[in-house]
Amino acid sequence: MNEHLDALSPAPVWRHFRTLCNTPRPSGHEAALVAKLEAWADDLGLAHDRDAFGNLRIKKPAAQGCENAPGVIVQGHLDMVAQANAECPHDFTRDPISTRVQDGWLRADGTTLGADNGLGVAAALALLESSDVAHGPLEALFTLEEETSMGGALHLAENWLEGSLLLNLDSEARGEAYIGCAGGCDAVVDARLPQTSLQPYERCLDIALTGLAGGHSGMDIHRPLGNANRLLARVLRLLEFADARLVSYHGGTLRNAIPREAFARIALPADELDAVTAKVQSLEATLRGELGRADREFALSVTPTAAGEVPTEALNLDASAMLVAALHAAPCGVERMSAAVDGVVETSNNLGVVQLENGRFHLCALVRSLHDSAVSALVDRLRALFGLIGARAKAEHGYPGWVPNAQSPLLATFMESHEALLGREPAVKVIHAGLECGILGSKYPHLDMISFGPTILGAHSPDERVDIGSVEEFWALLKALVEALGRKQGD
Structure with a gap:
């Protein structure tokens, strides 16, 4: 071949x-x-x-x-x-x-x-x-x-x-x-979040964010590239008006690649379906206007969950809101440019892999910096942020x-x-x-x-x-x- x-x-x-x-x-x-x-x-x-x-x-x-x-x-x-x-x-x-x-x-x-x-x-x-x-x-x-x-x-x-x-x-x-x-390290966050049963008045929707260019989480981090996890967290945050609850989330596959796709399933009152669908369609146009030429294949879609895939549980409303807020607030991209070397990124974070399934949340981010002390400080910020929702964060695979x-x-x-x-x-x-x-x-x-x-x-x-x-x-x-x-x- x-x-x-x-x-x-x-x-x-x-x-x-x-x-x-x-x-x-x-x-x-x-x-x-x-x-x-x-x-x-x-x-x-x-x-x-x-x-x-x-x-x-x-x-x-x-x-x-x-x-x-x-x-x-x-x-x-x-x-x-x-x-x-x-x-x-x-x-x-x-x-x-x-x-x-x-x-x-x-x-x-x-x-x-x-x-x-x-x-x-x-x-x-x-x-x-x-x-x-x-x-x-x-x-x-x-x-x-x-x-x-x-x-x-x-x-x-x-x-x-x-x-x-x-x-x-x-x-x-x-x-x-x-x-x-x-140098850098993996910032790994894990949590077991409370779920409650779906109610008779709730329906499920699948949201897919696809078509981003992706890239290298170090060499491309300064470029105007969309991060699927950051963007989908923003979408979910804007759907809280409908009392949407997260069922599942899958975004990114590697902590050192800027994620190109992310997918979420939400449960919400049936009478909010039309409003949420319209909101997502409007957000697609908004985000497309913000993203650069490299992400011209970007797409944001919402579809009813297939009948055979409807879950029985979702995160409770408070847990869902706190998780979405934490993802929305998490540092992502360039944190600081170098004061010693012009045009060089000093410190960054890539929200590489985000998963939620059956109430189990997992995040793996890659923190990088020219200063080992800045790596530790940014990991501690993630630890503090996700600690507010009861999650555990730790640093793994550090390298100088x-x-x-x-x-x-x-x-x-x-x-x-x-x-x-x-x-x-x-x-x-x-x-x-x-x-x-x-x-x-x-x-x-x-x-x-x-x-x-x-x-x-x-x-x-x-x-x-x-x-x-x-x-x-x-x-x-x-x-x-x-x-x-x-x-x-x-x-």
């Missing part, structure tokens, strides 16, 4: 990316890909091993004349975000990703593409098999479960990696080098940020290589996304690190796409940098 990738340049990178597309690899299901890569390494005679968590390392000896160069680690994560449009019946644990070329971009058909971080992994594999790159001792580190919990990086074995220079290949803009990133080092020798070499190859210096940036560099640096404090990659837009959504031309530039730059490091340190 995806034979057309073989016609793209650079051929070695796209050949490996085709393997990744054809091998299902959502977070937590990377085992089949790991086995393929180990067999591939055996065929090339390359040493490989895994740590206790399952992270994979493949090693390649230094090229002749570069034996004394410091070791270089090229690093990426094997898993991908599993997001599909509602009309796309895709099983990410079994089905390959179907791709297509359109106007110079590679896209998937109705699903995430997996260019994040598949192209970084593909480039690392191409580097391992290359015979024309003069390099020092080389290690390729492939981590697991980055997209769901940073689990691979968090559980990475200490005193395992040997190199002193790390090239993270998980950035998503050509012409840029990243030297710092936000990556403190920038503008004087990095590795950065200086990258800038020299970039200018020599492309005729211009790269932009040096700090990213609001949670790169694994912060965690890796906490386990290996001696590492000098940078992050770079090709241009990928719409990551974490079915609109994900990669600029094909930028991949060629990325590959040429990776080879030039590795060779420059070998020459500088291996003379």
Whole structure:
């Protein structure tokens, strides 16, 4: 499948990316890909091993004349975000990703593409098999479960990696080098909320909010994109005039993806059905006017609940009102811009996953910041807010940020290589996304690190796409940098 990738340049990178597309690899299901890569390494005679968590390392000896160069680690994560449009019946644990070329971009058909971080992994594999790159001792580190919990990086074995220079290949803009990133954690809220039986005078309606663009909860958080959970909470808040009670709610599927869809079922007096239907129709026009061009497919609909799906219970009126109020008031999006780095988001929160079923409420938000103290403060605000409705909130899967080092020798070499190859210096940036560099640096404090990659837009959504031309530039730059490091340190 995806034979057309073989016609793209650079051929070695796209050949490996085709393997990744054809091998299902959502977070937590990377085992089949790991086995393929180990067999591939055996065929090339390359040493490989895994740590206790399952992270994979493949090693390649230094090229002749570069034996004394410091070791270089090229690093990426094997898993991908599993997001599909509602009309796309895709099983990410079994089905390959179907791709297509359109106007110079590679896209998937109705699903995430997996260019994040598949192209970084593909480039690392191409580097391992290359015979024309003069390099020092080389290690390729492939981590697991980055997209769901940073689990691979968090559980990475200490005193395992040997190199002193790390090239993270998980950035998503050509012409840029990243030297710092936000840290973060999951804010998880759970509650058991009281229900009462539906009354004979009540009827049920289903409200669906669909068609938002979605996006990466770090890199896209500053963009004018609608968050389905925030918008549907606003809709529900405006329906309180009808004594509507929540029956169920399902919004978002990943805490690190800006949610594109949310669905709620409500119970309300039968004599309010027409008023609520008219209100929702009016709200659709209002919200459409507020949303930006990216969310032009937005739709808000209301339909009577099917006869066979009518529930017997809903949250009581007070519990429903308090939950909707808490969701409506919860911080979402950019909380603060950086005072130290112009144009960079300092702190944000993404209301990623919201669920209510049979009175059990669950929320998983992703809080990010350049300051660990700000992460803790925002989690505490969520704890205080949802504590008012009797919910329990806790922080999970925390990971540190990556403190920038503008004087990095590795950065200086990258800038020299970039200018020599492309005729211009790269932009040096700090990213609001949670790169694994912060965690890796906490386990290996001696590492000098940078992050770079090709241009990928719409990551974490079915609109994900990669600029094909930028991949060629990325590959040429990776080879030039590795060779420059070998020459500088291996003379």
